[in-house]
Amino acid sequence: MKQPRLFSEEDRSFAEAVRRINATNPFLPERIARERDALGEGFVEEGATWNTLPPSETSHPNHVRLTERMGAVIERTRGAWPRDGRVAREEATAYGELAGLWLYHTYMQRFDRVIRAAEAAHGKTAEPGGAATAGEAGAKPVRADFFPAFRTDVERLLALPGLRLLEGQPVEHLFACAFQIRRAFHHIFRSLAGGSAPMARLRAAIWQSIFTHDLPRYRRTLYARIGDFATLVTGPSGTGKELVARAIALSRYLPYDVRRGGFTDDFSAAFFPLNLAALSPTLIESELFGHRRGAFTGALADRAGWMDVCSATGSVFLDEIGEVETGIQVKLLRVLQSRTFQRLGDTETRRFSGKIIAATNRDLSAKIRAGRFREDFYYRLCSDVVRTPSLREQLDASEAELPLLTGHVAQRLLGEEEGEKFGREAVAWIEKNLGRHYAWPGNFRELEQCMRNLLVRGEYRPALQAGGSPWPGAGQGREAGGGGEADWNALLGPGKLTAEEVLRRYTRHVHAQAITVEETARRLDQDRRTVKARLAAEE
Template sequence: MILASCDELKIAEAISSLNYANPFLEERQMLDKTILGEDYIDAGPVWSLSTTGKQDLNVERIKTKTSWIVEKMYGKISGNGKVQISKEEKDLYANLVIYHLFEQFRSSFIEYIAGKENEPVGFYGDFLTELERLTRLPGCNISLPYQPSHLFAMYFQIHRAFRYIFRYIVGGSMPTARLRASVWQSIFTHNMSRYSRTFYPRMNDITTLITGPSGTGKELVARAIAFCRYIPFDAGKLQFEQNYLDQFSPLHLSAMSHNLIESELFGHRKGAFTGALEDRASWLENSSQYGTVFLDEIGEINEEIQVKLLRLLQERIFHRVGETKPRVFKGKIIAATNRNLESAMNDGRFRKDLYYRICADMVTTPSLREQLDDSPGEIENLVEFLCTRILGEENSASLAKETLSWIKKELGPSYEWPGNVRELEQCVFNILVRGSYNPPARNDRNTNLSEAVSTGDMTADELINRYCLSIYRRTRSYAETSKILELDRRTVKSRIDKAVLSEKSG
């Protein structure tokens, strides 16, 4: 039996692939184009808040087309009594049903997530009814690769992931787009099909390490991963087993003494040290199997705690300070640092065996300068986002205009933003309160270059590299920089890359 035409099958296969595609990679756009053809609306290479209107239209059109194809196939199968269809056709139809149900109940999941409470899920019955209607057909039962409760839990996880990645990791530059795609992989791995079938209960085994300069949103990334972990659904109670908002435990190590870190992380027994007046359960002990402990600034901990943390990651076992009873850690560890751990290992300040336990999944947050170098207009999107978060959508426009005007006049496009997005946010607050912002140290590269020349601190090669970078920061164009310097474009780019690398290492 032929369920669809060749063109319809091509579209159906693309829709089926959407179930397992990373929405923040180019593969998603390619699938959308295949499905919609001439109806596809080009929203640019990056799916971000600034392009959400056009992307939403594409999503709605795919939803409509999916529903049409599913109902057409359903009609052919159910209207012919006992029918013979191939395993490939059954699998294709099953995957279409999975995507159809995901879109059909999208608004219900979004509303439930916005409620922020782990209340009974009232629409699970409607979901189950529609699932059974589409799969229990006369003379031809369609088997899905998942149990209904697991499929429902996967939908919940995917909707959470999209919300916390898309709406909180903002920006339209390619570095930020790559960050969103990377966080998605930290949650689901790069192979969503394998994850959803077999690996979803084992993500606790993988420690995530987030690196990047201060002020680039490392904790924001950690929260996104922690809030978007898989949580089973209890069909009998109509509830998820845990409230996802209770599953994140941040520990800011650089603000704590050695003893306090031990006590908070591992717990202690009464009398274990001066001031230990009662038993204390630790963050590790209080974490459920769906929980995440976030160790911020892991590069600051001393060797003694590094050894204990290494054992924890190797054996999932720890001891409270002052006792010998082993306790089991069931959750996931996310660590973050703005330090160069490679240098710390070479200097003997960070254990290599610990590093190789925490580097299974690495995410790097880009600096604000990297984002602006890729997309100079990104400053406008970020300022508008921050102003909206501060004043609300109705009152943010005038503050955004004032802030952008001040930045353009006083700092210019080449300002380094050493404090990254955190500094940009404080700039907005300063302009809101005082109408101006006084950076602690304006990083004027041209002045620094002149000083370095006058003091003889650079080789000739370093001078050329720095000069190429200085011109590029003014023009924002490799071609224009090459023209001014009368050098080959590839030579200019090579020298600029070397200069940037030298700045980062220095």
């Protein structure tokens, strides 16, 4: 017997368009094209590219219209649903796609309130620098008191004869998935400013790092296993690699506990960053793995490291992974391979259950060839790679990018009204004094400092011009190169400096910009002890 059709031709076409929306990365241009296909003449062009604009507290008109139309199609389909449950598989799947997106759109603003409440409870925002501490581990679960309403809607929509969408995916899991999707939007949008194509691709890459390219498979199985996949963030210095890591870390799946009435962990206390270039090898091991009392001089008590403190839903972020020595690489390789480690001075084997995210601005393949980075460690890190674009790439892709970015920084420094005014002033100053094609070697970090300089002194003098030569007046004094630029050139020209003197003076020059010995060593690709010796010789 032929099965009756649930959808009219018009509704079937709309359901197919919704399926394509669900299958498209929300941060790519194709997502907007799919929404246009679904709404047809009802599509609103103004502000339609919501995935490139600053986040809004209200839903875009297109999303409101999509939700309304999905609701109407869902009700017509439920009314036509046969009591014996004999429904064609493709129609049951199409109905499930409609119901899933309708549920998400209907509850997303309530999820937003949960996110804001959790961040406020810990004094956090989406701005850089928010990170968990050992004292925050095991924080109270995040509550969401509207789960009963969500469950009622899910059962009303999906508990239909012959529809098996809830088999193996209980309501609390669907609730957790919806909350994760909303957190991903929140953190990706609020962590990364910019509307250019390179920034859109970066946001899309972060989304894929969180959910993979196959969201249905992620929802079925990978959500519980994605922590086993390390993520490597690469890109020039100053391009927001830590912000990328933070967005990924704070957007991980959190199970919902029906009995406790909340999610099992607090996402705002799930990010554990460590800058490897700023610490000695012993301190790196202590911070990561912990130590027993007496393990080294100054170890006066037992201490848990990030690997202990980080829960299964948390993430440890290893910044400047390209600077870590091979001995620690071996220990980290063990963590990635077997998920086990030992504290310094201890023989007990412990288990790490979280996710590893690492970042570097180094060419790791070159370091592998030079024998400074283990190849086996690299291949454990690179299962998921995200690359951050330079500021110059962003500006070249869109003329509107500089005003947007300066406006973002200005409003963060001064608030909305005064920030808008200062942002316009900053753009005018930059275009007049640096030019539209200034290279921005320090990337977004340099842009931020440029604007701070403009705010305080009304001017900004970059350290370097295009081509690498110093800007006039930049870094004046002995620290700029051991006696000033003129003295430096006067000695170099006639060959009056020995090779060792050149190395010492250049080390001092780099140290004046890098500030710390560790960062100087990283820039020079030298051992920190060698750098300290050269600096001491120049005193």
